[in-house]
Amino acid sequence: MALPKEKQEVTDAMLSHLPEATGGNWIKTARSAAMDRLASLGLPVKRDEYWKYGDPTHWTAVEPKFTTTSEASQVFDGVEPLTLVFVDGVFDADASDALALDGAEITLLSKAAQADLHWSQSLYGVLETRANSVKPQDGGALVRPVDRPFAALNTAIAQEGVLIHVTGQVARPIRISYRSNGGQALLHHAVKVDEGASVTLLEEGLPAARYDVMIEADVADEAEFHHVRMQGHAPQVQAMTQLYARLGRESTFKSFALSVDGVATRSDAILELTGDDASAHVGGAVLGDGKDVHHDDTVFITHDAVNCESRQVFKKVLRNGATGVFQGKILVKEDAQKTDGYQISQSLLLDDDSQFLAKPELEIYADDVACSHGSTTGAMDEEGLFYLRARGVPKGYAEDLMTIAFVAEAIDEIADEALQEVVLAQVEAALAGRRG
Amino acid sequence: MTKLDDIKVAETEVKVKDGVEQETVDAVQAVSTYKHGWETEIEMEYAPKGLSEDIVRLISEKNEEPEWMTEWRLSAFARWGNMEEPDWAMVRYPEVDFQDQYYYARPKSMAEKPKSLDEVDPKLLATYEKLGIPLKEQMILAGVEGAENMPAEGRKVAVDAVFDSVSVGTTFQDELKKAGVIFCSISEAIREHPELVKKYLGSVVPVSDNFYATLNSAVFSDGSFVYVPPGVKCPMELSTYFRINAENTGQFERTLIIADKGSYVSYLEGCTAPQRDTTQLHAAVVEIIIEEDAEVKYSTVQNWFPGDEEGKGGIYNFVTKRADCRGDRSKIMWTQVETGSAVTWKYPSCILRGAESQGEFYSIAIANNMQQADTGTKMIHLGKDTKSRIVSKGISAGKAQNTYRGLVTMHPKAKDSRNYTQCDSLLIGDTCGAHTVPYIEVKNNSSRVEHEATTSKVDDDQLFYCRQRGMDEEEAVALVVNGFCKEVLQALPMEFAMEAQQLVAISLEGSVG
Numbered sequence: 001m002a003l004p005k006e007k008q009e010v011t012d013a014m015l016s017h018l019p020e021a022t023g024g025n026w027i028k029t030a031r032s033a034a035m036d037r038l039a040s041l042g043l044p045v046k047r048d049e050y051w052k053y054g055d056p057t058h059w060t061a062v063e064p065k066f067t068t069t070s071e072a073s074q075v076f077d078g079v080e081p082l083t084l085v086f087v088d089g090v091f092d093a094d095a096s097d098a099l100a101l102d103g104a105e106i107t108l109l110s111k112a113a114q115a116d117l118h119w120s121q122s123l124y125g126v127l128e129t130r131a132n133s134v135k136p137q138d139g140g141a142l143v144r145p146v147d148r149p150f151a152a153l154n155t156a157i158a159q160e161g162v163l164i165h166v167t168g169q170v171a172r173p174i175r176i177s178y179r180s181n182g183g184q185a186l187l188h189h190a191v192k193v194d195e196g197a198s199v200t201l202l203e204e205g206l207p208a209a210r211y212d213v214m215i216e217a218d219v220a221d222e223a224e225f226h227h228v229r230m231q232g233h234a235p236q237v238q239a240m241t242q243l244y245a246r247l248g249r250e251s252t253f254k255s256f257a258l259s260v261d262g263v264a265t266r267s268d269a270i271l272e273l274t275g276d277d278a279s280a281h282v283g284g285a286v287l288g289d290g291k292d293v294h295h296d297d298t299v300f301i302t303h304d305a306v307n308c309e310s311r312q313v314f315k316k317v318l319r320n321g322a323t324g325v326f327q328g329k330i331l332v333k334e335d336a337q338k339t340d341g342y343q344i345s346q347s348l349l350l351d352d353d354s355q356f357l358a359k360p361e362l363e364i365y366a367d368d369v370a371c372s373h374g375s376t377t378g379a380m381d382e383e384g385l386f387y388l389r390a391r392g393v394p395k396g397y398a399e400d401l402m403t404i405a406f407v408a409e410a411i412d413e414i415a416d417e418a419l420q421e422v423v424l425a426q427v428e429a430a431l432a433g434r435r436g
Numbered sequence: 437m438t439k440l441d442d443i444k445v446a447e448t449e450v451k452v453k454d455g456v457e458q459e460t461v462d463a464v465q466a467v468s469t470y471k472h473g474w475e476t477e478i479e480m481e482y483a484p485k486g487l488s489e490d491i492v493r494l495i496s497e498k499n500e501e502p503e504w505m506t507e508w509r510l511s512a513f514a515r516w517g518n519m520e521e522p523d524w525a526m527v528r529y530p531e532v533d534f535q536d537q538y539y540y541a542r543p544k545s546m547a548e549k550p551k552s553l554d555e556v557d558p559k560l561l562a563t564y565e566k567l568g569i570p571l572k573e574q575m576i577l578a579g580v581e582g583a584e585n586m587p588a589e590g591r592k593v594a595v596d597a598v599f600d601s602v603s604v605g606t607t608f609q610d611e612l613k614k615a616g617v618i619f620c621s622i623s624e625a626i627r628e629h630p631e632l633v634k635k636y637l638g639s640v641v642p643v644s645d646n647f648y649a650t651l652n653s654a655v656f657s658d659g660s661f662v663y664v665p666p667g668v669k670c671p672m673e674l675s676t677y678f679r680i681n682a683e684n685t686g687q688f689e690r691t692l693i694i695a696d697k698g699s700y701v702s703y704l705e706g707c708t709a710p711q712r713d714t715t716q717l718h719a720a721v722v723e724i725i726i727e728e729d730a731e732v733k734y735s736t737v738q739n740w741f742p743g744d745e746e747g748k749g750g751i752y753n754f755v756t757k758r759a760d761c762r763g764d765r766s767k768i769m770w771t772q773v774e775t776g777s778a779v780t781w782k783y784p785s786c787i788l789r790g791a792e793s794q795g796e797f798y799s800i801a802i803a804n805n806m807q808q809a810d811t812g813t814k815m816i817h818l819g820k821d822t823k824s825r826i827v828s829k830g831i832s833a834g835k836a837q838n839t840y841r842g843l844v845t846m847h848p849k850a851k852d853s854r855n856y857t858q859c860d861s862l863l864i865g866d867t868c869g870a871h872t873v874p875y876i877e878v879k880n881n882s883s884r885v886e887h888e889a890t891t892s893k894v895d896d897d898q899l900f901y902c903r904q905r906g907m908d909e910e911e912a913v914a915l916v917v918n919g920f921c922k923e924v925l926q927a928l929p930m931e932f933a934m935e936a937q938q939l940v941a942i943s944l945e946g947s948v949g
Contacts, residue, residue, distance in 0.1 A: 372888070374888045
């Protein structure tokens with residue numbers, strides 16, 4: 001079917017800039033298929049419902065807006081991770097640890113791409129393809145496909161990435177540390193966690209002035225995947241992250257992200273629970289300060305198995321005209337009985353210019369379920385503030401304490417307490433930085 | 437005074453005994469699931485099938501409208517030609533052939549407008565009698581079944597009865613006139629009160645608001661008009677009863693309600709249609725203007741034919757309803773019980789423009805068999821200190837799909853405003869769907885917005901408890917469901933509340949086991 005004119009134009013402009021698919025057989029096939037998907041889906045325009053409160057032109061424009069640079073970030077040093085460093089999306093071997101870790105096989109996408117066969121071909125672009133190939137009425141009478149063309153674009157042209165095959169208990173967390181030299185980055189990581197295996201993936205730092213970092217995670221039966229992202233921040237950044245995951249039976253998936261500021265931040269999490277008794281938790285905390293700040297969390301969780309549990313906990317603290325967006329959806333397919341789905345999105349508006357826009361959706365086709373969502377927005381609780389001030393806490397600090405208490409509920413979604421502490425410390429540091 | 441027994445619906449087997457529970461139980465036992473599916477055999481005259489400028493002119497001519505009204509319609513028609521039918525709602529239905537419909541149908545006996553109710557064709561009067569809406573000026577209770585349990589003094593309800601494309605009569609007009617209230621058909625208002633109609637028509641739902649509203653603006657044939665002057669509390673409840681009777685005919689009614697400063701009116705709307713194999717279109721527009729300190733209650737029991745168990749036939753109900761709280765401290769309360777229609781697309785909305793204005797929306801939407809409902813509300817907070825409350829209860833059974841879709845928006849200037857939204861969905865059986873699509877937009881920080889939604893199935897413990905006490909499963913489900921809907925049922929005027937409770941039970945019949 002032909003695309004609407006406006007879509008066709010941005011798509012053509014993008015396609016004309018894309019390089020030919022190169023590399024070994026497996027990746028050439030994956031990339032050209034993704035290119036075809038992109039051409040048929042078309043890039044999003046502002047009117048698209050999936051971008052209801054966001055602006056896709058940050059990533060459809062051929063040129064990035066800014067040239068923001070950053071220093072290396074080291075917030076996770078304390079947990080002694082295995083570290084991989086990327087500067088503007090290019091792997092920095094000198095700054096990185098050796099790619100050797102018990103219980104995991106780690107390769108770079110660029111290296112795997114030279115081979116004609118690689119284990120990652122069963123994962124690279126595969127979850128993205130699934131998410132982009134939903135048929136109408138698949139699992140429920142009114143189910144409609146959702147187009148995620150940026151994911152197809154990423155699969156088609158990602159310059160680099162880390163491919164991790166987890167086969168056992170990994171002794172150390174794996175950290176991907178980013179740094180910006182003011183350019184662009186398009187990264188595509190893939191993590192395959194074998195049955196019963198477990199891994200923790202950490203991300204920190206600013207990947208580039210404009211970036212699109214995608215992760216595909218295949219979590220097998222009884223496996224665990226933990227993910228914490230401390231999104232590197234600077235005011236002038238166009239940031240997109242995309243997380244696609246498939247969960248097997250009795251598996252555990254936990255992902256949390258802390259984001260601060262940014263002109264355009266869009267974070268997608270698309271999860272599919274395909275094995276019975278699986279559990280998926282996604283959390284996010286946002287501190288947005290400034291009228292140009294726009295942060296959009298879009299979560300889509302599909303329940304396609306029995307007795308699964310999912311939680312979405314998102315907290316946004318916004319001030320000086322910042323905009324926070326939450327689009328969250330729980331889709332419970334016909335056979336996903338005994339589903340327990342929970343979703344909460346809350347924002348704290350610290351002044352009158354900031355805004356919070358939310359679209360928390362439920363789409364449910366199974367009857368024996370308990371799904372709920374809540375969303376609240378408002379100013380900081382005056383009584384709480386008064387209580388603290390009456391006990392001698394200065395106003396600014398009292399506000400920070402209230403803010404920390406507010407976002408802490410999202411941080412609680414991180415399983416590892418040491419990591420929780422790291423994130424809390426970052427929240428405190430960001431707030432202290434603002435107070436000056 | 438006429439004995440209440442006389443106005444009881446002839447066909448009904450439902451009798452109200454003591455308390456809600458018995459009522460519900462009895463309702464469940466009623467044989468027929470849709471009891472308004474009969475047809476009145478009456479000679480009709482139709483405009484030619486299809487839609488064109490000529491048809492628009494013809495409708496205008498039949499209503500003896502002034503030139504400005506004809507032009508208004510024609511400009512709407514011109515715009516409609518460039519619009520696309522919306523497809524974002526969570527409903528699926530075959531494409532509607534807008535040329536395969538009659539846009540105007542009236543009983544032949546209505547060619548000459550009867551001067552009083554005494555002159556109205558007895559067949560028409562009998563139709564409404566049978567529906568439980570007698571067009572007699574008497575102390576009545578809007579023909580609600582079980583009226584015998586009501587307080588003996590009763591309450592007056594004025595009725596405007598719309599049959600296909602025309603209003604057949606309006607009761608209590610004289611008595612209302614004494615209070616200064618104008619209650620008549622919209623066609624009459626266009627002729628008799630052009631200044632009011634000109635001022636307000638299209639001011640809340642603009643001509644090009646959406647595809648169906650624009651279509652309605654071009655071809656609306658009749659509907660009700662209400663004007664309540666400053667400081668007047670309308671002495672009785674007003675009600676319009678819409679009946680689609682003719683085949684292949686769309687009904688496009690237009691309702692305009694103006695509550696001037698400090699006034700109050702409670703308005704009830706009912707609708708039914710015969711049982712047919714083919715689908716029929718109903719695209720209405722309701723506009724309500726509420727000035728300073730005025731209050732309007734608008735209650736609907738929507739019971740259009742929902743189609744049969746296989747999804748054959750039924751009404752496509754594409755309705756635009758909006759209230760504009762223009763004045764400070766004005767108040768609107770929408771209450772709806774949606775049990776009918778094959779497809780429902782309806783979002784009664786509130787524009788809270790005046791400071792301290794209030795909007796409330798209470799809804800029960802029940803979809804059974806092959807029904808699809810996409811309904812909800814919009815609360816648009818523009819003025820400061822505005823308040824809104826949304827309570828929505830959606831129930832899905834059979835193979836039905838039920839969606840709550842809502843918008844709450846707090847504009848930057850709507851300081852210190854509040855919204856509370858509660859939408860709950862109940863699933864009965866594993867072949868239906870329940871969906872929630874809320875949009876929440878908060879653009880200032882002194883306002884507080886809370887949204888909660890839950891989806892669950894009928895609680896096994898509650899069912900077990902009821903079953904233990906000797907109820908069969910259907911009775912138990914009906915009881916639990918009535919409890920689930922309680923908050924909304926309580927918001928209805930008494931007459932409707934009783935009917936609604938029974939409807940809730942009837943609509944779910946056959947959904948268990």
